[in-house]
Amino acid sequence: QEISSSQVKTKIKKNSLRILSAVIQSVRHWSQYAYKTALLFEVLGTLDSAVTSGAYGAKNFLLRDGKETLPCVFYEIDRELPRLIRGRVHRCMGTYDAKRNIFKCVSVRPATAQEQNTFQDFVKIADVEMTAYVKTMNEM
Amino acid sequence: TPCLFIINYYYYYFPDIGTERYTFNFTIRDSPTYFINVQSWGREEYIRSLSESFRVGDCVTIQNPLIQSKEAEREEKFNPVTPSGYKLLLSENHSVVKTSSCYDTDTRLLSLLHLPVKNPQDYYSLGDIVANGQSLHGRVLNLLAAVMAVGEPKYFMTSDKRKGQRCEVKLYDETERSFPILCWDNESIQLAQSWIPQETVIFASDVRINFDKFRNCMTATVISKTIITTNPETAEANVLFSFIKETAQAGALPSPVKELANETINLEAVVDVYTVEQLKEKALQSEGKLEPLHGIIYGYISTLDIDETTACLESSNTCTFCSDVPPEARATFASFDILVDVTDHTGTLHSCYLSDCVAEETLGCTVTSSPNWRSGLKVNLLSCKLADPVEASQSFLGRDWNYS
Incomplete structure (x- = not known):
């Protein structure tokens, strides 16, 4: 059946998931807007704790970049957390729960050298995009 | 009966000396045996409004046409071959064409719609064309085949700045699982858009066969001589209809979307x-x-819905049954159609098609997209490889946006 062009527009224009590369500070900052558009973060940071086990298959650890630290959790539901080495840079994909100050990871692995080299660029790109987005949101 | 069926329709213009005179040709039929070509000449407005007043399959009454003997050779170069030694000429001042609704149409006339204009046994199977290969290049012949998939019309500008369009349809039969037929004129493109993939059968008389050097395959083209009969009621077509049903039940056919993703x-x-x-x-x-x-998108695959995927896998160990099947037929049974979402920092593209060979190659994306009225936005991933972060960041930073 046919769909009117305005329906197509709303379907296309609807706020959809964004994946942002972010330093810990910007994870906290952009999470304020997670109620407006779904956000998933890519964070690169140094593992700064042992990996400890919690309830419901949780694995807890701390990620650090500069002075900021981010408590992380990974639930071993359908796969195990790979062996992580303290002091190495890891790449975590996940969402941030501001109330509990915890970063829920869906994927954790060591970051490649190339990823580390380009990470700041992607953070900058995401920051510019989100700044512009938030500005248009506030204008509406 | 005063009513006649339109079975062919062609519209083009000749820049005549001094003035631009337009012409519009169509072919009408009122019995299983007899059909005749009609030609109209005139001013652009007249020809345009005449050509817009009916379509292939409509019933018309023509009053006061001029009847003229035809010079067969010249006439049949660009028009359908007719059994009649005459043709009809329409003029704006003397002739009238009236269209009548299908409710008023004689049922005997309606049944002509499903009767090919050629001997129903006089056709090439797609396998015959492929087997003959380049020796058939340039030949004009008849086809009987089922519709596998209908492409969207693509628009372009010709070298002399006229608007052109093109639509590719994939055909199949018992002997070939995918054979392209090209439509370049509005009427056949409209007609093709009404076909239902994996349900419609067509008998196309006088299509031109070409060898496509670029794709290294044989193709068919609808030309001004071509007359297409949709869902013919013939014994030969019935055999094809049963074949379609069987293959559909066996799930042996790829989805139409996937079939079109392979376009060049x-x-x-x-x-x-x-x-x-x-x-x-x-x-x-x-x-x-x-x-x-x-275009290219640097993004993440954010959804990979394996449960919803219509995947049909063959076992990697060839069983005794499969070993008898030729490799090209075996490929029919292994097919993937994975729906993925692609996300970057600006949002998500939902329901992108990742079909078999591309799915196998995986990650980092070249995207083709076309606005589609039925599903909002249709995106086929033509290639998906792991992106080089340096390349991706350079690409984003190299824009005229202010990232500093």
Whole structure:
């Protein structure tokens, strides 16, 4: 059946998931807007704790970049957390729960050298995009 | 009976000396045996309004046409071959064409719609064409085949600045699982859009066969001589209908979407980089034009719905049954159609098609997209490889946006 062009527009224009590369500070900052558009973060940071086990298959650890630290959790539901080495840079994909100050990871692995080299660029790109987005949101 | 069926329709113009005179040809039929060509000449407005007043399959009454003997050779170069030694000429001042609704149409006339104009046994199977190969290049012949998939019309500008369009339909039969037929004129494109993939059978008389050097395959083209009979009621077509049913039940056919994704796109030539947001903007701007857009997106695969995937896998160990099947037929049974979402920092493209060979190659994306009225936005991933972070960041930073 046919769909009117305005329906197509709303379907296309609807706020959809964004994946942002972010330093810990910007994870906290952009999470304020997670109620407006779904956000998933890519964070690169140094593992700064042992990996400890919690309830419901949780694995807890701390990620650090500069002075900021981010408590992380990974639930071993359908796969195990790979062996992580303290002091190495890891790449975590996940969402941030501001109330509990915890970063829920869906994927954790060591970051490649190339990823580390380009990470700041992607953070900058995401920051510019989100700044512009938030500005248009506030204008509406 | 005063009513006649339109079975062919062609519209083009000749820049005549001094003035531009337009011409519009069609073919009418009122019995299983007899049909005749009609030609009208005149001013652009007259010809345009005449050509817009009916379509193939409509019933018309023609009053006061001029009857003229035809010079068979000249006439039949560009028009359907007719059993009649005459043709009809229409003039704006003397002739009248009236269209009548299908409710008033004689049922005997309606049944002609499903009767091929050629001997129903006089056709080439697709396998015959492929087997004969290049020796058939340029030949005009008849086809009987089922419709596998209908492409969207693509618009372009000709070298003399006229608007052109093109639509590719994939045909199949017992002997070949995919054979392209090309339509270049509005009427046949409209007709093709009404066909139902994996249900419709066509008998196409006098299509031209070509060898496509670029794709290294044989193709058929609808020309001004061609008359297409949709869902013919013949014994030969019935055999094909049962074949369609059987293959559909056996699940041996790929989805139409996948079939069209294989159209000729040179990946090397795709260089434009888009963000998800820009691609959506593009799609909105070009809305209705149905022009496919090719580009590259640096993004993440954010959804990979394996449960919803219509995957049909063959075992890697060839069983005794399969070993008897030729390799090209075996490929029919292994097919993937994975729906994925592609996300970047500006948003998400939902329901992108990742079909078998591309799915196997995986990650990092070249995207073709076309606005589609039925599903909002249709995106086929033509290639998906792991992106080089340096290349991706350079591409984003190299834009005229202010990232400093």
